[in-house]
Amino acid sequence: MSRIAYVNGQYVRHADAAVHVEDRGYQFADGVYEVCEVWRGKLVDVPRHLDRLDRSLSELRIGWPMARAAVEFVLRQVVRRNKVVNGLVYIQVTRGVSRRDHFFPPENVAPSIVVTARSASPAAAKAQAEKGIAVVSYPENRWPRVDIKTVALLPNVLAKQNAKENGGKEAWYVDGDGNVTEGGSTNAWIVTKEGVLVTRPAEGGILRGITREAVLELVQKEGLAFEERPFTLTEAYDAKEAFVTAATTLVMPVTKIDDRIIGNGHPGTVATRLRDLFHTATDLKAV
Amino acid sequence: MSRIAYVNGQYVRHADAAVHVEDRGYQFADGVYEVCEVWRGKLVDVPRHLDRLDRSLSELRIGWPMARAAVEFVLRQVVRRNKVVNGLVYIQVTRGVSRRDHFFPPENVAPSIVVTARSASPAAAKAQAEKGIAVVSYPENRWPRVDIKTVALLPNVLAKQNAKENGGKEAWYVDGDGNVTEGGSTNAWIVTKEGVLVTRPAEGGILRGITREAVLELVQKEGLAFEERPFTLTEAYDAKEAFVTAATTLVMPVTKIDDRIIGNGHPGTVATRLRDLFHTATDLKAV
Numbered sequence: 001m002s003r004i005a006y007v008n009g010q011y012v013r014h015a016d017a018a019v020h021v022e023d024r025g026y027q028f029a030d031g032v033y034e035v036c037e038v039w040r041g042k043l044v045d046v047p048r049h050l051d052r053l054d055r056s057l058s059e060l061r062i063g064w065p066m067a068r069a070a071v072e073f074v075l076r077q078v079v080r081r082n083k084v085v086n087g088l089v090y091i092q093v094t095r096g097v098s099r100r101d102h103f104f105p106p107e108n109v110a111p112s113i114v115v116t117a118r119s120a121s122p123a124a125a126k127a128q129a130e131k132g133i134a135v136v137s138y139p140e141n142r143w144p145r146v147d148i149k150t151v152a153l154l155p156n157v158l159a160k161q162n163a164k165e166n167g168g169k170e171a172w173y174v175d176g177d178g179n180v181t182e183g184g185s186t187n188a189w190i191v192t193k194e195g196v197l198v199t200r201p202a203e204g205g206i207l208r209g210i211t212r213e214a215v216l217e218l219v220q221k222e223g224l225a226f227e228e229r230p231f232t233l234t235e236a237y238d239a240k241e242a243f244v245t246a247a248t249t250l251v252m253p254v255t256k257i258d259d260r261i262i263g264n265g266h267p268g269t270v271a272t273r274l275r276d277l278f279h280t281a282t283d284l285k286a287v
Numbered sequence: 288m289s290r291i292a293y294v295n296g297q298y299v300r301h302a303d304a305a306v307h308v309e310d311r312g313y314q315f316a317d318g319v320y321e322v323c324e325v326w327r328g329k330l331v332d333v334p335r336h337l338d339r340l341d342r343s344l345s346e347l348r349i350g351w352p353m354a355r356a357a358v359e360f361v362l363r364q365v366v367r368r369n370k371v372v373n374g375l376v377y378i379q380v381t382r383g384v385s386r387r388d389h390f391f392p393p394e395n396v397a398p399s400i401v402v403t404a405r406s407a408s409p410a411a412a413k414a415q416a417e418k419g420i421a422v423v424s425y426p427e428n429r430w431p432r433v434d435i436k437t438v439a440l441l442p443n444v445l446a447k448q449n450a451k452e453n454g455g456k457e458a459w460y461v462d463g464d465g466n467v468t469e470g471g472s473t474n475a476w477i478v479t480k481e482g483v484l485v486t487r488p489a490e491g492g493i494l495r496g497i498t499r500e501a502v503l504e505l506v507q508k509e510g511l512a513f514e515e516r517p518f519t520l521t522e523a524y525d526a527k528e529a530f531v532t533a534a535t536t537l538v539m540p541v542t543k544i545d546d547r548i549i550g551n552g553h554p555g556t557v558a559t560r561l562r563d564l565f566h567t568a569t570d571l572k573a574v
Contacts, residue, residue: 005308018305019313021292021401026306027379028440029316060445090387092314099405100377102440102447102472114308118386141430143442152439153315153389155430158347160389185389 004081006074006115008065011081014116023112024095028102029152031094031112032056037247038079038087038117042286044247046072048210052149053091057111059148061104062095065113078115087119088248092151125249128169129275132255132267135183135244136168137233140175146182146207160184170244172233172257175205179230182206186244186252189215190236191270197226198235211245211278218277224270233257241268251275291368293361293402295352298368301403310399311382315389316439318381318399319343324534325366325374325404329573331534333359335497339436340378344398346435348391349382352400365402374406375535379438412536416562419542419554422470422531423455424520427462433469433494447471457531459520459544462492466517469493473531473539476502477523478557483512485522498532498565505564511557520544528555538562 003014024030034053037044050068057064064071075089094112098105138159143152159171163184171184180188181200187209189199197219202208219226236242242254242262251274253267262268290301311317321340324331337355344351351358362376381399385392425446430439446458450471458471467475468487474496476486484506489495506513523529529541529549538561540554549555 007308017308019308021294021304021306021379021403023313024444026310026313026401027320027438028444029438030441030444033314060441092308100403102444103451104444104448114313116308116387141432143428143430145428145442150441151314151316152441154317154347154437154439155432157311157315157317157389157391161391164390 003118004078006078006113008112008114011077017114017116019112019114020097022100023097024105025092025112025151027100029150030060031092031151032060032062032149033090033092033151034149035247036075036089037250037282038084038089039282039286041079041085043075043079043089044282044286045210045214046075046287048213052208052210053093056149057093059145060095060150062093062111065093065111071113074115078117082117082119084117084119086122087117089115089117091115094151120248129252129272130267132253133169133244134167134256135170135172135242135254136163136166137174137180137258138162138171138184140173140181142173144205147202147204149207156184168256170254172236174233177230178232178234180233180236183244183246186246186249187212189243189245190231190239191241191268192235193238193240195225195240197224197270198231199228200230201228209245211247211250214281215245215251215274215278218274218281222277237262239263241271243268243271243274251278290405291365293365293400295399295401298364304401304403306399306401307384309387310384311392312379312399312438314387316437317347318379318438319347319349319436320377320379320438321436322534323362323376324537324569325371325376326569326573328366328372330362330366330376331569331573332497332501333362333574335500339495339497340380343436344380346432347382347437349380349398352380352398358400361400361402365404369404369406371404371406373409374404376402376404378402381438407535416539416559417554419540420456420531421454421543422457422459422529422541423450423453424461424467424545425449425458425471427460427468429460431492434489434491436494443471455543457541459523461520464517465519465521467520467523470531470533473533473536474499475523476530476532477518477526478528478555479522480525480527482527483514484557485514485516485518487517488515496532498534498537501568502532502538502561502565505561505568509564524549526550528558530555530558530561538565
């Protein structure tokens with residue numbers, strides 16, 4: 001079966017899925033995106049993803065490429081046409097195609113929309129989660145508007161590639177105060193020696209992760225000891241547990257940060273429990 | 288005549304010039320670019336532009352999409368096929384097409400190359416230069432690697448759009464120390480009340496502009512009083528003259544910064560002379 005993508009009004013073969021070279025996403029990183037988890041053929045947290053897409057578009061003053069309900073329909077169509085049971089669906093919206101000029105294009109230029117989907121192996125993810133991942137710290141060097149989910153991801157690419165070349169699967173940004181801000185494409189969490197879950201507030205400096213929000217709800221529901229505050233890299237080194245959250249990785253235990261083994265070097269009980277709970281919750285809310 | 292673009296080995300109609308949706312330039316801003324002036328059918332400062340392209344690619348560890356000489360040939364072909372006499376030629380190189388993943392793609396993924404050209408009116412530019420432009424200050428909010436000419440230009444788009452909406456044609460970034468770093472797509476210069484030309488060193492925080500370098504040579508050749516040092520926005524407000532340089536605008540006088548009229552509100556003598564000299568020098572070196 002050939003993969004199908006949706007590009008500006010048409011379902012096309014993935015191999016033929018193309019945008020104009022003067023699409024502002026290509027020349028200016030002038031666009032935003034979302035990645036939704038597909039779980040047993042259903043989409044997880046779609047309303048939250050579309051709410052965040054709405055906020056990203058609004059912050060950049062890009063219009064919706066079509067009605068929100070139509071976007072949601074296309075997401076489901078692309079998942080269905082690609083027969084994705086478990087995996088993810090990706091949506092990108094840019095400020096459209098216009099002669100290259102930094103200034104916003106004329107009002108009549110329509111935003112571009114691209115939707116793709118692909119399968120991912122729950123078994124592989126489970127195996128990874130049972131092993132945990134290593135993260136590698138990296139000096140925070142992104143612009144302050146990381147609360148907007150833009151495609152200007154080059155800094156993240158370089159931070160994550162650095163992690164990979166140093167044996168890690170994720171980068172953890174550390175700001176000038178020594179605080180961990182977030183991962184290259186995940187939110188960062190620790191469990192202190194005292195058993196308190198800690199993650200940074202999403203009021204600035206990080207993206208308000210959808211999975212982060214969903215995990216926060218589980219934390220509250222379970223009545224786990226929790227503090228929403230910045231934490232330092234040193235505190236993370238000494239933590240009992242660490243983990244990251246994202247739609248693509250869900251709750252993924254971190255067993256090593258730089259050269260430091262976290263806890264006993266195995267996925268922690270809190271992270272593992274949250275991952276299990278997350279799946280149960282997902283079963284209920286995936287639609 | 289229909290416009291022609293060069294995309295990954297083929298000359299195509301501009302309307303059909305497309306890249307895959309999983310080109311890393313589109314999804315990650317993982318690419319770099321150059322804009323060369325076309326002057327009387329010839330290209331200005333090609334060796335310098337290709338040197339800088341080489342540095343940008345090298346900093347990001349992206350390979351050349353083809354031999355440098357071949358790239359230069361394509362630049363000239365695209366200019367010729369579009370019958371551009373005066374205007375510009377644009378080249379973009381990205382890390383290529385690969386399944387979406389922040390990490391660098393496998394070694395066998397070839398970089399993408401796109402080249403476009405278009406005409407610009409020297410008469411319109413001259414009229415603009417005789418009038419001067421207004422610039423609008425903007426808080427520096429880009430990542431520190433602005434010395435690399437990447438397509439992660441969303442912050443520049445927003446700064447320049449803000450300038451436009453406040454009556455300006457360019458944004459001037461001002462850092463936390465109150466110093467002007469550079470324009471949204473130009474380098475920034477002033478002439479102090481004492482008649483000293485000032486521009487910021489290109490050792491960090493700005494792009495090493497090709498036109499900036501060419502103007503620096505003219506400044507030296509003419510023996511003009513000159514200091515390469517940071518200057519503050521306040522100093523710029525009180526300057527005798529101000530101007531910006533870029534391959535697209537050459538030397539463009541600035542007659543207003545925010546609400547402050549610069550000098551007598553007309554293009555300054557130093558800026559005007561440098562613009563004239565630049566054209567003469569360009570006649571000699573365009574090839």
